[in-house]
Amino acid sequence: MSSKFEAIKNIFVDTVDKDSYVELESTTYNYKILVSSLDKPLKMVLLFGKPGTGKSMLLNKLYHNLKKSREIHYFDAPILSEKEFLRRIYESISGQNLPHNMRVNFDGLLRFCQNLKGKREIVFLLDECQLYSEALMEKIRLLSDTRVIKFIITLHKTENEDVIAKEHFKTRIWEVIEMSNANEYDLERYIQKKMIKNGFMEIANIIHKKDVKYIHKQTNGNFRETNKYLYTIFDIYEYYERHEPHKISDKKFSKKILEMAALRLGYLHG
Amino acid sequence: MVNTRQLEKKWYKYKIKKIFSVLALLLFLILLPLGAYYSYTQYVEKKNKSAFEEKEVLKNIKPINQVMKTENINKIEPIERVELPKKEGVSLEPVIPIIDMEKEERKKSNVISHKKHHVVSRKKTHPTSHKKSTSKHVKAKRSAYLTKNELVKNKNKLVKNNNVLDSRKLKKINMTTTSVNYIETIKKKFISTKKPREALLLAKAYYAKGAYSKAEEWALRANKLNSTSDDSWLLFAKSKAKLGKRDEALKILISYYRKSHSSKVKALIEKIKAGRL
Numbered sequence: 001m002s003s004k005f006e007a008i009k010n011i012f013v014d015t016v017d018k019d020s021y022v023e024l025e026s027t028t029y030n031y032k033i034l035v036s037s038l039d040k041p042l043k044m045v046l047l048f049g050k051p052g053t054g055k056s057m058l059l060n061k062l063y064h065n066l067k068k069s070r071e072i073h074y075f076d077a078p079i080l081s082e083k084e085f086l087r088r089i090y091e092s093i094s095g096q097n098l099p100h101n102m103r104v105n106f107d108g109l110l111r112f113c114q115n116l117k118g119k120r121e122i123v124f125l126l127d128e129c130q131l132y133s134e135a136l137m138e139k140i141r142l143l144s145d146t147r148v149i150k151f152i153i154t155l156h157k158t159e160n161e162d163v164i165a166k167e168h169f170k171t172r173i174w175e176v177i178e179m180s181n182a183n184e185y186d187l188e189r190y191i192q193k194k195m196i197k198n199g200f201m202e203i204a205n206i207i208h209k210k211d212v213k214y215i216h217k218q219t220n221g222n223f224r225e226t227n228k229y230l231y232t233i234f235d236i237y238e239y240y241e242r243h244e245p246h247k248i249s250d251k252k253f254s255k256k257i258l259e260m261a262a263l264r265l266g267y268l269h270g
Numbered sequence: 271m272v273n274t275r276q277l278e279k280k281w282y283k284y285k286i287k288k289i290f291s292v293l294a295l296l297l298f299l300i301l302l303p304l305g306a307y308y309s310y311t312q313y314v315e316k317k318n319k320s321a322f323e324e325k326e327v328l329k330n331i332k333p334i335n336q337v338m339k340t341e342n343i344n345k346i347e348p349i350e351r352v353e354l355p356k357k358e359g360v361s362l363e364p365v366i367p368i369i370d371m372e373k374e375e376r377k378k379s380n381v382i383s384h385k386k387h388h389v390v391s392r393k394k395t396h397p398t399s400h401k402k403s404t405s406k407h408v409k410a411k412r413s414a415y416l417t418k419n420e421l422v423k424n425k426n427k428l429v430k431n432n433n434v435l436d437s438r439k440l441k442k443i444n445m446t447t448t449s450v451n452y453i454e455t456i457k458k459k460f461i462s463t464k465k466p467r468e469a470l471l472l473a474k475a476y477y478a479k480g481a482y483s484k485a486e487e488w489a490l491r492a493n494k495l496n497s498t499s500d501d502s503w504l505l506f507a508k509s510k511a512k513l514g515k516r517d518e519a520l521k522i523l524i525s526y527y528r529k530s531h532s533s534k535v536k537a538l539i540e541k542i543k544a545g546r547l
Binding site: 269 | 274277280281283284287
């Protein structure tokens with residue numbers, strides 16, 4: 001027997017795909033800035049914020065929206081090996097696979113890029129850049145200096161202070177977009193839109209402002225935490241639906257279940 | 271799927287804790303002003319009580335004549351034993367005076383022998399008589415005896431001393447005349463002011479003079495004007511005791527001591543009991 005709460009909880013599984021993206025006032029604003037910065041002669045664009053503020057989601061959305069109109073490449077996972085990173089850059093630019101037992105010569109790659117000046121403009125989206133080594137970041141800087149390759153990088157806010165402080169980044173990062181946690185209003189829209197989009201309007205309607213306020217209090221409006229919290233809430237709902245349906249109501253969002261989920265995730269201490 | 275049953279139990283515990291903490295907070299918020307109010311009222315009550323008690327003590331001290339009436343002192347037979355309120359470290363038990371009879375006798379004989387010696391030395395400055403008078407009491411060394419010449423010098427000195435003594439006697443007479451003047455002056459002052467201080471001074475003056483009945487009378491007057499003064503009670507009792515009314519004096523002092531707890535009064539009670547007044 002399938003449960004509707006099982007389906008609802010799966011909406012909140014934390015994944016980065018274009019379907020999971022929810023347009024909110026703040027995310028739409030950041031998206032517009034990002035798109036406009038691509039048309040400017042900028043070498044690098046920095047997207048930074050705390051984990052779970054939607055940086056990866058925004059990059060993903062940008063990639064899927066622009067992949068048909070621009071030469072754009074998205075490295076969703078950080079590539080820690082320099083050799084592998086250069087191979088991926090080479091394959092993305094040339095459209096050819098690197099033969100086995102061969103490696104990319106960085107000077108050769110730079111010369112190749114310089115030859116492409118004025119002919120092509122390639123955008124690379126790099127997620128989780130705080131994990132890249134300093135040497136690799138230096139190579140990224142040199143590649144962006146060719147003005148053929150443009151990098152859009154994401155950094156965790158806690159890390160950016162160190163990275164931005166470095167001279168080579170200071171001069172090259174021209175656009176900085178800061179991502180922050182959602183406010184109560186945005187969080188309410190986020191939850192409702194996500195549920196309505198997946199056809200659970202009646203459940204979305206029983207989640208009132210006070211419930212959202214409580215959720216916001218526990219998660220601070222962090223999207224990743226909110227997804228995790230709502231997943232746990234609907235997981236408990238699913239259990240009651242299957243075993244003790246008299247304990248839940250379709251008309252009122254249960255405060256008890258909200259608190260139980262908060263206890264489960266350690267937001268509250270019993 | 272999380273273990274929901276366990277989670278539910280955890281939630282119930284959490285809820286109970288939360289309710290208790292809210293109740294405790296509420297209780298605290300209710301009790302805090304109540305406690306503050308209670309302690310404040312207690313403090314005010316205590317303060318008022320102590321002030322009231324102080325007033326009551328002063329009120330309860332009646333003048334001597336009233337005490338004498340209420341206690342019916344004149345009818346009471348001589349007291350055998352008076353029970354005083356016990357106080358830590360203070361004993362009002364009667365003290366039996368111990369007199370060393372031998373010492374007393376020795377003193378008396380010394381005084382007599384000195385007198386005799388003086389008389390002899392005035393009439394005769396004979397070394398043998400001097401020797402006789404002192405040999406009974408003092409074992410003096412031979413070398414300490416006076417020579418004839420020295421005795422002549424001593425005789426002259428004694429004459430001079432007698433003259434000095436005479437002049438002192440004259441001075442004494444003058445003093446008595448001044449004390450009479452003093453009493454008269456204070457009496458006049460008392461008539462005009464009617465203050466207890468003057469009455470007390472008169473009582474003291476009469477007591478010093480040995481006029482105990484007058485001293486008693488003036489102490490009583492002073493006490494009527496200010497019944498809380500220790501001195502008027504003490505002087506009245508002392509005068510009574512001197513007049514031979516020892517039991518009356520004790521009875522008055524004890525009744526006053528019960529209210530005042532004065533150390534002076536206690537000391538006088540002991541003194542009268544011991545017969546050392």
